[in-house]
Amino acid sequence: MAQREFAAAWQRQPKWIASRTLVSVGPNATLIRGDLDVFVRDLKATVDGELDVAGPELAVAVAPRRDECRLQCRP
Numbered sequence: 001m002a003q004r005e006f007a008a009a010w011q012r013q014p015k016w017i018a019s020r021t022l023v024s025v026g027p028n029a030t031l032i033r034g035d036l037d038v039f040v041r042d043l044k045a046t047v048d049g050e051l052d053v054a055g056p057e058l059a060v061a062v063a064p065r066r067d068e069c070r071l072q073c074r075p
Contacts, residue, residue, distance in 0.1 A: 011027075012028070013028070014028055014030070014047075016029070016032055017029055018032040018061075019032075036061045036062065037061070037064065
């Protein structure tokens with residue numbers, strides 16, 4: 001039961017996905033194209049909360065903004 005509740009809560013959360021190869025993403029998700037630094041800056045200006053970053057390349061890309069957001073890096 002706890003897993004279903006977690007899954008339901010996770011699905012409700014907005015997601016932003018940075019990918020060089022994807023052409024589409026699932027529901028409640030936005031595919032990031034273009035300048036990642038500009039996107040992160042705009043995102044932090046409009047959305048409250050933390051960014052959960054998965055993947056070493058993405059973590060390196062957003063590391064310069066680490067003073068503005070808490071990065072949780074996962075492989």
